[in-house]
Amino acid sequence: MAADEDRPAAFPGADIQPSLPNSESKYELLFEKMEQGFCLLERLPGVSGEPSNYRYVEVNRAFKRETGLHDAVGKSIREVAPNVEAHLLDSFDKVEANQRSERLEAYVASLGIWVEGTVFPAHAPGQIAVLFSNVSARKRAELALRESETRQRTLLEGHAQAFWETDSQGRVIDDSPSWRAWTGQTHEAWIAQKWHLAIHPADRTRVLQAWQVALATKATFNAELRLRRADDTWCWTNVRAAPVLDSDGSVLKWVGMTVDISQQKHVEENLRRSEERLHKIFSQASTGMVETDVNGQMTMVNRKFCEMLGYTEGELLAMNVTDVTAAESLPSTIAAVQALACGGPDAVLEKRYLRKDGGYMWAQSSVSALRGPDGQFQGLVAIVVDIGERKQAQERLRHASLHDPLTGLPNRTMLFEYAGYQLPHNRRHHRRTALLFLDLDRFKPVNDSHGHEVGDAVLQEAARRLMASVREEDMVARLGGDEFVILLQDTGDPQYAAEVAWHIASRIAEPFHVGELALSVSTSIGISIFPQDGDDIDTLLSHADMAMYQAKQNGRNNVQFFCPSHAVVAQAQMAIERKLKDAVRGNAFHLHYQPIFELGSRRVVSVEALLRWNAADIGPDRFIPVAESTGMINSIGKWLLREAARQSRSWREAGLPPVPISVNVSVIEFREQGFARRLLGMLAEEGLKPDAIQVEVTETAIMENIDHAAAVLFELKQAGVKILLDDFGTGYSSLAYLVKLPLNKLKIDKTFILPSPHSSASQAVTNAMVALGRALGLEVVAEGVESEGLLDFVQGQGCHQAQGFHLAPPMSGAAFCEWYLDGHARQADLH
Numbered sequence: 001m002a003a004d005e006d007r008p009a010a011f012p013g014a015d016i017q018p019s020l021p022n023s024e025s026k027y028e029l030l031f032e033k034m035e036q037g038f039c040l041l042e043r044l045p046g047v048s049g050e051p052s053n054y055r056y057v058e059v060n061r062a063f064k065r066e067t068g069l070h071d072a073v074g075k076s077i078r079e080v081a082p083n084v085e086a087h088l089l090d091s092f093d094k095v096e097a098n099q100r101s102e103r104l105e106a107y108v109a110s111l112g113i114w115v116e117g118t119v120f121p122a123h124a125p126g127q128i129a130v131l132f133s134n135v136s137a138r139k140r141a142e143l144a145l146r147e148s149e150t151r152q153r154t155l156l157e158g159h160a161q162a163f164w165e166t167d168s169q170g171r172v173i174d175d176s177p178s179w180r181a182w183t184g185q186t187h188e189a190w191i192a193q194k195w196h197l198a199i200h201p202a203d204r205t206r207v208l209q210a211w212q213v214a215l216a217t218k219a220t221f222n223a224e225l226r227l228r229r230a231d232d233t234w235c236w237t238n239v240r241a242a243p244v245l246d247s248d249g250s251v252l253k254w255v256g257m258t259v260d261i262s263q264q265k266h267v268e269e270n271l272r273r274s275e276e277r278l279h280k281i282f283s284q285a286s287t288g289m290v291e292t293d294v295n296g297q298m299t300m301v302n303r304k305f306c307e308m309l310g311y312t313e314g315e316l317l318a319m320n321v322t323d324v325t326a327a328e329s330l331p332s333t334i335a336a337v338q339a340l341a342c343g344g345p346d347a348v349l350e351k352r353y354l355r356k357d358g359g360y361m362w363a364q365s366s367v368s369a370l371r372g373p374d375g376q377f378q379g380l381v382a383i384v385v386d387i388g389e390r391k392q393a394q395e396r397l398r399h400a401s402l403h404d405p406l407t408g409l410p411n412r413t414m415l416f417e418y419a420g421y422q423l424p425h426n427r428r429h430h431r432r433t434a435l436l437f438l439d440l441d442r443f444k445p446v447n448d449s450h451g452h453e454v455g456d457a458v459l460q461e462a463a464r465r466l467m468a469s470v471r472e473e474d475m476v477a478r479l480g481g482d483e484f485v486i487l488l489q490d491t492g493d494p495q496y497a498a499e500v501a502w503h504i505a506s507r508i509a510e511p512f513h514v515g516e517l518a519l520s521v522s523t524s525i526g527i528s529i530f531p532q533d534g535d536d537i538d539t540l541l542s543h544a545d546m547a548m549y550q551a552k553q554n555g556r557n558n559v560q561f562f563c564p565s566h567a568v569v570a571q572a573q574m575a576i577e578r579k580l581k582d583a584v585r586g587n588a589f590h591l592h593y594q595p596i597f598e599l600g601s602r603r604v605v606s607v608e609a610l611l612r613w614n615a616a617d618i619g620p621d622r623f624i625p626v627a628e629s630t631g632m633i634n635s636i637g638k639w640l641l642r643e644a645a646r647q648s649r650s651w652r653e654a655g656l657p658p659v660p661i662s663v664n665v666s667v668i669e670f671r672e673q674g675f676a677r678r679l680l681g682m683l684a685e686e687g688l689k690p691d692a693i694q695v696e697v698t699e700t701a702i703m704e705n706i707d708h709a710a711a712v713l714f715e716l717k718q719a720g721v722k723i724l725l726d727d728f729g730t731g732y733s734s735l736a737y738l739v740k741l742p743l744n745k746l747k748i749d750k751t752f753i754l755p756s757p758h759s760s761a762s763q764a765v766t767n768a769m770v771a772l773g774r775a776l777g778l779e780v781v782a783e784g785v786e787s788e789g790l791l792d793f794v795q796g797q798g799c800h801q802a803q804g805f806h807l808a809p810p811m812s813g814a815a816f817c818e819w820y821l822d823g824h825a826r827q828a829d830l831h
């Protein structure tokens with residue numbers, strides 16, 4: 001703004017005196033010829049509040065030329081230019097009021113020209129004068145330059161589909177072919193300010209409001225909106241407009257452009273949808289999900305994770321993941337996080353979470369790192385699956401694999417696992433441990449007589465009694481069958497172990513009540529002491545087993561400590577046992593047959609089947625007791641019967657007359673339920689008559705359970721099977737019982753014959769036995785006739801039949817057949 005002193009000195013204003021003719025012509029000349037426009041204006045009086053107005057008093061030629069107003073003098077400004085800018089009249093008012101000149105620089109839109117000059121007070125009151133130059137050409141050049149710069153800027157910012165321009169008020173001032181081509185709007189609609197009709201109705205209000213704000217604040221306009229395309233489709237666009245500013249900062253016009261962003265919107269929409277989907281999955285997933293920052297602080301948790309741990313979302317977001325991790329899972333969790341932070345691969349952890357209620361949750365946590373665009377570690381996301389049930393199932397499986405299902409006691413595997421940990425511990429602390437090996441005595445008959453269920457009930461009760469007999473820190477395990485093991489911790493004096501063992505023996509000896517039954521069972525117990533009898537569970541177990549074997553040998557219901565010297569015997573027995581097991585599995589037996597002669601007719605009347613073990617130098621006197629004590633005799637006995645039956649059939653086929661085969665039945669087989677039925681069934685299966693087989697049973701077997709024996713023998717006899725009482729004289733039998741049994745033969749044990757057949761005592765006993773047999777109506781058989789003298793002796797005693805090496809040795813089935821067919825079956829030389 002210029003001050004008074006800026007007024008040009010030569011300016012013909014207040015000093016102009018048109019009254020002087022000379023001066024007047026000079027003034028006129030100057031006034032009319034000057035290049036600058038000039039006008040003298042007089043303020044018009046107005047009603048208060050009415051906008052001010054001025055009347056043209058005088059104008060020069062340049063004024064008319066530049067403004068195009070030729071008849072302005074005498075008219076008011078508002079008359080000749082109704083749209084005159086308010087700010088122009090304001091500046092006139094100011095000069096008039098202050099009586100100080102003002103610089104003028106403005107675009108007079110009503111005249112369409114740029115002016116620069118001075119407004120100054122005239123001398124007459126209410127008058128002002130304006131001296132100006134039309135600088136439109138220069139201004140347009142400047143403007144064009146600025147516009148092109150603006151356009152260039154906006155062009156650079158994107159590939160615009162349409163350009164357009166408005167005046168400072170936002171009214172379109174120029175045609176925009178690109179807009180019209182793109183939107184399909186007509187030229188008329190565009191010029192008539194109907195451009196906004198191309199905006200989607202849903203966007204229109206928002207966009208127009210933003211446009212008004214931009215106009216008011218001169219801020220760049222930027223909006224995303226849908227525009228109707230020429231083909232009547234809606235297209236997402238970005239509309240940007242920037243004001244073109246004058247040097248004084250006022251807006252000359254707005255330059256805008258419209259960019260098709262439908263592709264970008266499509267991508268954004270897809271992104272939004274996928275984020276929404278992700279969010280839904282996250283929030284509604286049936287697995288727990290949690291996101292943490294680099295420090296493990298939880299930043300996002302889903303509903304399921306909250307449910308799993310019993311916390312609210314708010315509570316969890318204020319916590320660190322370590323706050324909800326069980327102490328024992330912390331090291332693995334921290335290690336996994338550190339590995340991920342260092343670029344390691346995704347990890348799967350099985351860990352325990354700590355719930356709000358203090359409980360725990362087993363979970364599988366699949367953890368992945370969250371990384372920024374530069375690969376920088378930004379946190380973690382974990383998918384958490386509750387594996388409580390699986391863990392429980394695993395635990396149940398593990399429990400099942402370590403426990404005996406019948407008694408619930410630890411099994412062999414667990415005993416070994418436990419001892420593997422406990423024994424080294426005890427060694428470090430110099431503690432003695434006693435291992436008690438228990439085997440119930442004569443348990444098999446319980447099963448055989450009363451059935452497996454009763455046997456099971458006895459085993460369960462035995463387990464309870466064992467548990468009740470030891471301390472909490474001791475372990476009771478069931479090895480299998482009727483075998484139990486007890487590990488007594490920190491026994492100190494071995495005597496303590498013996499006391500416990502005897503206590504247990506007495507508890508087991510108490511009657512077992514199963515239903516109506518009251519059963520008597522006892523146990524044999526072997527003890528080995530750690531570390532003196534063995535440094536590991538294998539050795540301790542095997543030594544206690546040997547001691548238990550010894551206890552059985554000593555009559556059962558007994559306790560024995562391991563003793564190395566006994567171990568030698570026990571070991572030998574056990575070695576036989578092992579070999580015997582293989583032999584039973586591999587059928588490594590055969591039979592020999594020893595003829596039995598009738599002394600009167602000197603004919604072979606039967607043969608005794610004798611068991612032989614192939615390839616083993618172990619005789620029946622050694623292996624049969626082992627087979628009996630281990631129960632293997634049952635399998636062997638069954639095989640023996642079948643083999644004898646097969647042989648009998650084979651001899652018949654070879655043309656031999658029926659030769660009954662006498663088979664030895666052990667006490668173990670004899671006491672088995674259904675023995676007679678099985679034997680008769682087998683004979684039927686083999687197509688043999690009952691008299692093809694004779695049963696030799698010992699006195700001891702009969703006396704063990706006389707009622708049972710009587711029933712079996714009657715069944716056999718009734719079916720036509722002959723019964724032979726073996727080893728007569730060794731069992732101290734009660735004759736009262738013997739007379740009641742359905743026997744056919746008595747076999748006098750060789751011990752009564754062999755020692756001294758000529759001694760008078762021997763003769764008296766043999767004589768009595770033969771007499772007894774005869775009195776009972778039984779045939780009497782002498783065995784062990786190994787010499788001529790013995791043959792004479794037994795014959796003299798009145799025995800009916802005899803067998804022995806002197807008469808014929810045991811021979812194979814084929815050899816006997818040959819021997820028989822060769823005519824040896826009738827020993828003519830017997831006398």
Ligand SMILES: Nc1nc2c(ncn2[C@@H]2O[C@H](COP(=O)(O)OP(=O)(O)OP(=O)(O)O)[C@@H](O)[C@H]2O)c(=O)[nH]1
Binds near residue numbers: 443451
């Ligand atoms: N009821 C029942 N019997 C079983 C079970 N496991 C094994 N047995 C039987 O237990 C018996 C074990 O018998 P042994 O120890 O060999 O013989 P024993 O009759 O006890 O004779 P000794 O041990 O020599 O005194 C066999 O008859 C097995 O069939 C089981 O789980 N339940």
